[in-house]
Amino acid sequence: MNTKKVFLGVDVGSVSINVVAIDQENNVLGKIYVRTEGKPIQILKKAMADMASMLPADVEIRGVGTTGSGRELAAVVVGADVVKNEITAHGIAALTFVPDARTILEIGGQDSKIIILRDGVVSDFAMNTVCAAGTGSFLDRQAARLNIPIEKFGELALKSKSPVRIAGRCAVFAESDMIHKQQMGCSCEDIIRGLCEALVRNYLNNVGKGKEILPRVVFQGGVAANVGIRKAFEEALGYEITVPEHYDVMGALGAAILAKDYVSKGYKTKFRGFEEILRKEFTSRSFECNGCTNYCEIVELMAGDSVAARWGGRCGKWSRANQPAEKRSEVV
Known part of the structure; x- marks a missing residue:
């Protein structure tokens, strides 16, 4: 049975989370707009569950892109192939449809x-x-x-x-x-x-x-x-x-188009799969690095007991993902 190739775009902002699914011809198969409510991880997981129920059973997610102020967090939670800023995502969406x-x-x-x-x-x-x-x-x-x-x-x-x-x-x-x-x-x-x-x-x-x-x-x-x-x-x-017809989710739409273009070059998707996204527990925290006078605020995302990702530092020393918990104190 031939499966339909589908690409997802996720836009996580301060107010809303948008998820869009497109096919290879950039037709929108489904879109979701939900309020973030100060709980981006929980609401994102719910949005992905809603998208999973919205799509037919014979689809295959071939690529995922994230954008928005919470794009790094979303990328780790869903397993994104492309992580782009809002300017790029909105620009590519507009140029595609207008x-x-x-x-x-x-x-x-x-x-x-x-x-x-x-x-x-x-x-x-x-x-x-x-x-x-x-x-x-x-x-x-x-x-x-x-x-x-x-x-x-x-x-x-x-x-x-x-x-x-x-x-x-x-x-x-x-x-x-x-x-x-x-x-x-x-x-x-x-x-x-x-x-x-x-x-x-x-x-x-x-x-x-x-x-x-x-x-x-x-x-x-x-x-x-x-x-x-x-x-x-x-x-x-x-x-x-x-x-545009999809004016309200153009950021997510652009992220999906960018993901489709990326995997078309032969890359295999990192998408976790809907079941794993819903099953896995993610928690996040932030702390201040005192390694230098920049005092960067570091965001740390945990998947269970392991570090899934860190971001926010200027020098990159905190960006090594999946470092064992007992080693974290060594990175100063």
Whole structure:
């Protein structure tokens, strides 16, 4: 019986974990989006269990890629063949599904980024991981304050007749300004439209500052579902914004494509298998290395009683995996 070759992409971020399965033609066979809930290992294992039940029994996992801020951890847990940063993963996904893309706007729950593509490669990028006013968490917080489901946010923004201007340089000031506009009697629709425009201004003035934003412009990340933000970007840039079908899992999709390309060169996958992933117990801890004045924070992942991986050091002395527990104290 012929088995279907499948490739997995895993994106572990601070807010969500995305898992995508594709075939050899990059068709998406299944995708999962779950909240991390501060428990990345447990939630990742659950996501992999859900993916296993979603896929047909006659599939063979031929390659796995990981990306996101927790990509190293995910790589050890699932047995990844490719570990890539978010810029590379988002870039390859956009170029695969929107070949003429030249600018990627990506806004997630806790960070945002812009990726400049020229001649089919990433030529420049910038990230914002400091101010919440340019991220999805900003909209979530304001939606909760307004007692409006975040899913209705964009729809209500488009109903605005006279949007108010909200100070968007800082999340704290924006919230204070929004409350002031409520007290002035401004309509909910106008305030929401103002919040959307404030987020876009913040993004363009910080993440997009100094970048040459050219069409085609692709909008990715969970916030791309918000039609109010999309409309605000189109008005601010003067370009039509393209939202890919799988906008919410483009990082994981890119990781899967990169894994497929890697194993096509003849490499055998390191994928642990769904059963082993679910059976094996992983725990993690962090500690400060005092071997020099850098005082690096080292993350140590344990698989049972053995060290599965360490990362975080600048010099690499802690990166030797599977070192026996009794030898760990010797590495200083």
